[in-house]
Amino acid sequence: MKIVCDENIPLVEPYFSAMGELFLYPGRDIRAEHVKDADVLLVRSITQVNKKLLEGSCVSFVGTATIGEDHIDKGYLSNAGISFSSAPGCNANSVAEYIVAALFDWWENPAIEKPVSCLDRLEIGIVGAGSVGSRVKELCNALGVSAVCYDPFKPEWAHNKLEDLCQADIVSFHTPLTKGGPHPTYHLADHDFLKELKPGALLLNSGRGAVVDNQALYQLLLNGQDLQVGLDVWENEPGISQELVDLCYLATPHIAGYSHDGKVAGTRMLYEALCQYLLLDCDVQLPDEAVQSNAPHPRKKGLASSIATCVRYAYSIRQDDAALRKLMKNTEGAAQRSQGFDSLRKTYRKRREFSCYKLEKKLLNGVEQEKLKSLGFAVV
DSSP: OEEEEETTSTTHHHHHTTTSEEEEEOGGGOOHHHHTTOSEEEEOTTSOBSHHHHTTOOOOEEEESSSOOTTBOHHHHHHTTOEEEOOTTTTHHHHHHHHHHHHHHHHTOTTSOOSSSSGGGOEEEEEOOSHHHHHHHHHHHHTTOEEEEEOTTOTTTOBOOGGGGGGSSEEEEOOOOOSSSSSOOTTSBOHHHHHTSOTTEEEEEOSOGGGBOHHHHHHHHHTTOSEEEEESSOTTTTSOOHHHHHHOSEEOOSOTTOOHHHHHHHHHHHHHHHHHHHTOOOOOOOOOOOOOEEOOOOOSSSHHHHHHHHHHHHOOHHHHHHHHHHHHHHOOSHHHHHHHHHHHHHTOOOOOOGGGEEEOGGGSOHHHHHHHHHTTOEEO
16 A cells, blocks of 8 residues: 655654555645555645545545645545545644743733733633634633634634624634635635734734735734734745734744644544554554653742743743744745745654643642643643
8 A cells, every 4th residue: 555645744654654655755745646556645734635636546545634624625535535534633732832822922021011911811812613722712711811702613602703802912813714605714804803903912823824814914014003913824835924024023934733742643643544444453552752841940920920931941932933033034035935934844843732841739839730730731
């Protein structure tokens, strides 16, 4: 059996090599000639899987090691009799931790005037209440940050109107990219929505780039709108706008969901799905990597600063911001910047989630213990 894979899928060889012969390619470079005689295609989010890629091929199973599926033409797969599997929820915690890191980076920045005086008076507007948005809500609520949510497909707890979110202190997008249907998300955050955001608010997008109209956002920022912006996803990736990067408070190269733990979970989910499709036992057992390292204990005054210290140690979001800005500043030409953007993702460091860091209970007060445990840290 021939299995074509995105080379950026972690642990792909130990999981799948016993099933057949593996052929690894950069995800953006996978072409029809690569899959023509393949039986299985495994991708991440940057490979467009459609009729153009698969027509006339032998592929009978397609899997994506991601939550998002907008790069997959599922209608074509269904009509062609090709089985499909994704990895729902695999990186939800990784993205939620990214949002927490962005929140604290913004909150702890003394140069920015905040719309409220205390962390637990903040309100976050969450657009999209799927596995990622739900996890973001959980972590923010654990911090005492209230959430107002919009998702027309989740009316039970996200029944607000989109415009209701404009007065939130933070607005965070977690939707797939859709251009059709009753609730398309393409340019959901358009000029009219963006200009109504609360002065001093923090706008975050870690879902899909084109959900936010990047050109409208750029014009509003250029004209001085009082808005802090953190973008992890961009229109026209990997050919992103250097001018917009320069105006963003946080700018990262589509890595919010790139924790090592989340990516490995996605690989494992694909492995189990392919085993089920092939009627095989799932017998690959990998070493437990959840070895917890000691995190520094908070020494700053105040609960928010104490939590921020631990969050920053576990995940330095500024490291990712600096890497993208350095690339955009020091690289000449659009083609080279695009290659560099993909390279930042391909060579991304082994970022572990909060659960891989432990703190000694005796060195924390009760409230610190509760908050840090609720974020996923091991308090022992």
